[in-house]
Amino acid sequence: MKSRLKHLLTPEKIVILRMNGISLQEIAALFYDLRPIIRTGISPWKLALFKKTISELGFKLLIIKTLCGPNRSNPLCLISKSIKILKTYSESEKKYIMEGSISTFLIGKYLGYPHCCIEKFIKNLYDKKGKNYPIVTLLDTKGKLDFRLNYLYNFDSRDFDYNECRNIFISYRLSGYYLIPHRPCSFNCKESIEYAQKILDILKLEFPEYYKELISILKKPILYFSDFVFFPLIGKMKGDTLNYQGFIKIHDCLPPETVKLLNKGNLIKRKNDCLQIYKDNQCIMDKLPSSVKLFHFE
Numbered sequence: 001m002k003s004r005l006k007h008l009l010t011p012e013k014i015v016i017l018r019m020n021g022i023s024l025q026e027i028a029a030l031f032y033d034l035r036p037i038i039r040t041g042i043s044p045w046k047l048a049l050f051k052k053t054i055s056e057l058g059f060k061l062l063i064i065k066t067l068c069g070p071n072r073s074n075p076l077c078l079i080s081k082s083i084k085i086l087k088t089y090s091e092s093e094k095k096y097i098m099e100g101s102i103s104t105f106l107i108g109k110y111l112g113y114p115h116c117c118i119e120k121f122i123k124n125l126y127d128k129k130g131k132n133y134p135i136v137t138l139l140d141t142k143g144k145l146d147f148r149l150n151y152l153y154n155f156d157s158r159d160f161d162y163n164e165c166r167n168i169f170i171s172y173r174l175s176g177y178y179l180i181p182h183r184p185c186s187f188n189c190k191e192s193i194e195y196a197q198k199i200l201d202i203l204k205l206e207f208p209e210y211y212k213e214l215i216s217i218l219k220k221p222i223l224y225f226s227d228f229v230f231f232p233l234i235g236k237m238k239g240d241t242l243n244y245q246g247f248i249k250i251h252d253c254l255p256p257e258t259v260k261l262l263n264k265g266n267l268i269k270r271k272n273d274c275l276q277i278y279k280d281n282q283c284i285m286d287k288l289p290s291s292v293k294l295f296h297f298e
Helices: 002-008 011-019 024-031 044-056 083-099 101-110 115-125 133-139 166-171 190-206 208-218 256-264
Strands: 037-041 060-064 076-080 222-226 229-238 241-247 267-271 274-279 282-285 293-295
Touching: 011 024, 011 044, 024 037, 024 190, 037 083, 044 060, 044 076, 060 083, 076 083, 083 101, 101 115, 115 190, 133 293, 190 208, 229 256, 256 274, 256 282
Parallel strands: none
Antiparallel strands: 037 076, 060 076, 222 229, 222 293, 229 241, 241 267, 267 274, 274 282
């Protein structure tokens, strides 16, 4: 499979696929038969070249209209090795509004999501308390958080108003840093880990430099305020204490006061389920809001 992937994915074709919103993870998953379908929104003026590229790569393409998402004014392109799978998936999308969870299961199946994660996704659709998905996933996790299931950088797995978040997306810097394309039922879901490890092995084989960078990002602890306000910290956890030397600025719209506070400190302590920020031995923030969480991925 290695020779086939390298033979088909010339740098020029990788660039075309990446420019149209397809990550290296999705490209690898499709070529290695880990996902039956991948999907992306395409600008109409790019469509002719995209069709040609997909055909040359040996895949089938089906174009449908979508009523949601940032690309709702653009054609939604479904890519697979099987036109039959594409047509079945397309029918499931059309029936989604009428049939709800039944079609959701089929959509999730064809996108390669584990059954347990689809069930959790459907439950959260009808649970108003379940809309802050990273927090829900954190609460549903018993034991360690596996870095391979760190999906916080992938905004496709969120619910939000695209118009309100337009400026965030323009300056967002870490959109391709994930292994799984879905929200896992927990941060140690066995089926999701199995899938993530296969993708990781492929990336190590085909894109070794990106593989190293990806692991480095996914393993960083994250101070999480909300879907679009969180801070990957450069440092290490030891017990309930995190010594950090700085953080990665994920976009240009982060709250200035929070940025200033984290720049001033260098240590975070977890005490009685509350988080405190210190500068050396001096506490500079006695208690962060209870909604703020520290994700420690291992």
